[in-house]
Amino acid sequence: MLLSVRDLIVEFYTYRGIVHALNGVSFDLDKGEVLGLAGETGSGKSVTAFSIQRLLPANAKIVSGKIVFDGVDLLELSEEKMREIRGQRIATIFQDPHTYLNPVFKIERQFLDVLKYNDPEIKALENKKEAERIAFEKAVEMLKKVKMPAPERVLKMYPHELSGGMKQRVLLAMAYSLTPDLIIADEATTALDVTIQAQVLEIMKELQKEKNLSVLLITHDLGVIAENCQKAAIMYAGRVVEIGDVKKVLISPKHPYTQGLLKALPRTDKEVELVGIPGTVPDLVNPPTGCAFNLRCPYAKEICRTKVPPYTLEEGSTVACYLYGGK
Amino acid sequence: MVTEVVKIENLTKHFPIVGGILQKTIGYVYAVNDVTMSVREGETHGLVGESGSGKTTVGRIIVKLTNPTSGRIIFDGEDITRVKGEALRNYRRKVQMVFQDPYASMNPRMTVKSALLEVMKIHSMHKGSEYEYATKLMERVGMSEEHLYRYPHELSGGQRQRVVIARALSVEPKFIVLDEPTASLDVSVQAQVLDLLKELQKQYSYSYLLITHNLAIIKYISHRTTVMYRGVWVETAPTQELFKNPQHPYTIALMSAVPVPDPTLRREKIILKGEPPNPIEKVVACPFQDRCPYVMDVCREKMPPDTDLGSEHLVRCWLRA
Numbered sequence: 060m061l062l063s064v065r066d067l068i069v070e071f072y073t074y075r076g077i078v079h080a081l082n083g084v085s086f087d088l089d090k091g092e093v094l095g096l097a098g099e100t101g102s103g104k105s106v107t108a109f110s111i112q113r114l115l116p117a118n119a120k121i122v123s124g125k126i127v128f129d130g131v132d133l134l135e136l137s138e139e140k141m142r143e144i145r146g147q148r149i150a151t152i153f154q155d156p157h158t159y160l161n162p163v164f165k166i167e168r169q170f171l172d173v174l175k176y177n178d179p180e181i182k183a184l185e186n187k188k189e190a191e192r193i194a195f196e197k198a199v200e201m202l203k204k205v206k207m208p209a210p211e212r213v214l215k216m217y218p219h220e221l222s223g224g225m226k227q228r229v230l231l232a233m234a235y236s237l238t239p240d241l242i243i244a245d246e247a248t249t250a251l252d253v254t255i256q257a258q259v260l261e262i263m264k265e266l267q268k269e270k271n272l273s274v275l276l277i278t279h280d281l282g283v284i285a286e287n288c289q290k291a292a293i294m295y296a297g298r299v300v301e302i303g304d305v306k307k308v309l310i311s312p313k314h315p316y317t318q319g320l321l322k323a324l325p326r327t328d329k330e331v332e333l334v335g336i337p338g339t340v341p342d343l344v345n346p347p348t349g350c351a352f353n354l355r356c357p358y359a360k361e362i363c364r365t366k367v368p369p370y371t372l373e374e375g376s377t378v379a380c381y382l383y384g385g386k
Numbered sequence: 387m388v389t390e391v392v393k394i395e396n397l398t399k400h401f402p403i404v405g406g407i408l409q410k411t412i413g414y415v416y417a418v419n420d421v422t423m424s425v426r427e428g429e430t431h432g433l434v435g436e437s438g439s440g441k442t443t444v445g446r447i448i449v450k451l452t453n454p455t456s457g458r459i460i461f462d463g464e465d466i467t468r469v470k471g472e473a474l475r476n477y478r479r480k481v482q483m484v485f486q487d488p489y490a491s492m493n494p495r496m497t498v499k500s501a502l503l504e505v506m507k508i509h510s511m512h513k514g515s516e517y518e519y520a521t522k523l524m525e526r527v528g529m530s531e532e533h534l535y536r537y538p539h540e541l542s543g544g545q546r547q548r549v550v551i552a553r554a555l556s557v558e559p560k561f562i563v564l565d566e567p568t569a570s571l572d573v574s575v576q577a578q579v580l581d582l583l584k585e586l587q588k589q590y591s592y593s594y595l596l597i598t599h600n601l602a603i604i605k606y607i608s609h610r611t612t613v614m615y616r617g618v619w620v621e622t623a624p625t626q627e628l629f630k631n632p633q634h635p636y637t638i639a640l641m642s643a644v645p646v647p648d649p650t651l652r653r654e655k656i657i658l659k660g661e662p663p664n665p666i667e668k669v670v671a672c673p674f675q676d677r678c679p680y681v682m683d684v685c686r687e688k689m690p691p692d693t694d695l696g697s698e699h700l701v702r703c704w705l706r707a
């Protein structure tokens with residue numbers, strides 16, 4: 060087990076009151092495994108990613124829970140140790156490249172800095188010139204790996220001179236150059252055109268296989284999950300409500316929310332009649348008691364409105380719903 | 387008989403790029419380079435293409451938010467490309483546009499009621515019975531009278547988009563441009579809005595131009611579809627036919643690239659090489675030549691001719707000419 064998140068509870072303190080963003084998130088990620096994390100807007104996917112990296116904003120608080128990475132609880136680590144993990148072992152790629160690429164510096168400066176501060180070999184070099192040269196070579200090599208045309212030229216460019224797909228590939232190259240154990244990709248291809256998204260996902264797949272990396276692939280696109288992940292986790296209102304083998308979750312979903320999501324999805328591969336899920340996602344300042352889905356669920360019963368459903372194993376998938384577990 | 391509500395012919399739009407100390411035109415953004423298509427009464431015509439391919443610009447030209455550089459717009463059989471004054475006001479009542487972000491297209495300080503009444507007032511519609519008509523509209527989009535008294539921030543995303551649709555309907559248009567109408571919505575809510583659009587069309591015979599990059603939505607709701615690349619239409623066909631039998635190399639690549647939520651399907655994807663095109667380069671010859679796996683010499687020299695494949699399926703590619 061490379062990563063094990065347990066009962067993670069995260070709150071935000073806002074003028075509106077306390078936002079209960081994560082309400083007991085649990086999942087495991089094996090070495091070499093690609094886990095897809097899906098769910099509608101506000102369900103807590105990004106907050107989960109930020110929590111793992113310990114990069115939550117100041118108004119957030121991890122109330123309780125564990126994030127065990129390679130045997131160590133990240134929540135117990137000093138900030139210094141955590142910085143090392145962020146630099147070398149867990150890399151993140153976000154939807155918006157601006158959070159990572161500074162518009163005023165050329166790609167070369169930013170890429171080489173990442174390597175000089177984080178790559179153990181380059182960091183160890185005494186001779187600064189030598190370090191620059193080796194870092195440059197490594198950057199070029201990594202850009203070639205992500206199939207960037209003319210990598211030397213790209214290094215001399217500013218971020219705004221690159222297309223969205225190229226920026227995303229620069230970020231991929233930077234992230235993979237540190238040979239991390241875990242990559243967290245948060246909607247990394249969402250803003251790209253489908254043909255470009257296909258290019259980028261293909262590159263991610265190759266790199267993942269080559270290094271046997273673990274990937275947490277966050278996306279609201281169930282198609283991306285179906286084609287790139289072995290396991291799928293579905294989030295709703297700050298909880299993972301269903302997790303299992305991707306085939307099980309997407310072909311024979313167990314949780315009423317997962318079922319509803321799939322019935323609401325227009326598809327290119329077959330003719331469907333769409334059925335929307337009535338109502339809207341709950342306000343996380345005043346979340347409903349019991350199962351957070353109970354206001355929209357066609358099967359809700361008395362207990363659903365009072366007590367949070369525990370996890371049960373149902374035909375290989377783990378589900379948080381009172382319909383299962385033989386009660 | 388099929389009636390064409392809107393027809394655009396060889397539409398182009400080149401935005402000047404102004405620069406230098408003299409603020410002279412130093413080049414153009416070639417946003418729309420040659421689009422011909424039509425929308426029939428009661429029909430949804432889908433317009434797909436990648437980001438920057440000129441879809442929104444085509445929509446804005448049709449509703450006359452901007453003028454084309456060249457080409458014609460025919461509405462109900464009349465050339466309205468250059469109409470002004472009273473005729474333009476009349477036209478504005480018959481066509482409406484719904485934008486992607488419902489929040490950005492609503493005034494945050496205006497209740498739903500004021501927003502609806504304002505539009506009716508501007509177009510002098512339903513004089514004296516504006517309020518009754520507003521309540522009727524709310525019902526029509528699946529909301530209630532009570533929602534009329536809310537501000538945009540008091541509505542959910544799906545409800546806001548419904549209000550924006552209600553506002554477009556308030557002038558009783560014949561034709562509506564829907565620009566990514568559900569892109570800001572979650573799938574569970576998107577399904578509600580798509581079905582609403584379908585239902586309204588069935589009841590009132592609205593014609594839609596549906597702009598989207600989501601092929602699954604196209605398949606669900608469009609009768610015919612036009613594919614654009616670099617501001618040029620490259621293929622057009624009845625939607626079912628297009629999905630069964632795509633002919634243009636870009637359409638084929640696009641369809642193969644769409645991720646399908648069925649993990650048991652293992653398809654070979656066509657991975658295109660190269661980057662999205664640069665819109666400040668003039669389009670001569672085939673717009674797809676830089677990324678096409680089948681490019682030939684002729685593709686770089688001349689624009690491929692319009693090839694009619696029968697059953698209303700047209701394509702522009704030298705391979706099919």
Ligand SMILES: Nc1ncnc2c1ncn2[C@@H]1O[C@H](COP(=O)(O)OP(=O)(O)OP(=O)(O)O)[C@@H](O)[C@H]1O
Nearest residue numbers: 071073078080099100101102103104105106116343
């Ligand atoms: N800085 C913040 N301050 C207050 N609340 C926040 C903050 N960041 C996130 N939240 C809240 O936490 C919840 C989870 O948000 P999160 O960004 O994780 O959602 P998400 O699943 O990533 O959604 P999306 O698909 O839109 O990216 C939401 O209710 C959100 O409003």
Ligand SMILES: Nc1ncnc2c1ncn2[C@@H]1O[C@H](COP(=O)(O)OP(=O)(O)OP(=O)(O)O)[C@@H](O)[C@H]1O
Nearest residue numbers: 401415417436437438439440441442443444599665
């Ligand atoms: N007012 C304008 N001035 C200059 N250039 C413009 C203007 N409006 C659009 N463009 C440019 O024209 C091209 C086409 O833009 P348009 O918005 O029509 O594309 P689109 O197909 O709708 O893309 P998207 O899918 O991203 O919405 C783009 O390169 C855009 O930057």
Ligand code: SF4
Nearest residue numbers: 350353356363380381
């Ligand atoms: S626990 Fe109850 S309300 Fe929640 S999804 Fe299951 S049946 Fe529905």
Ligand code: SF4
Nearest residue numbers: 672675678685703704
């Ligand atoms: S005309 Fe030539 S370059 Fe263009 S799509 Fe056809 S084969 Fe490809």
Ligand SMILES: [Mg+2]
Nearest residue numbers: 104105106245
């Ligand atoms: Mg997010």
Ligand SMILES: [Mg+2]
Nearest residue numbers: 441442443565
């Ligand atoms: Mg657009």
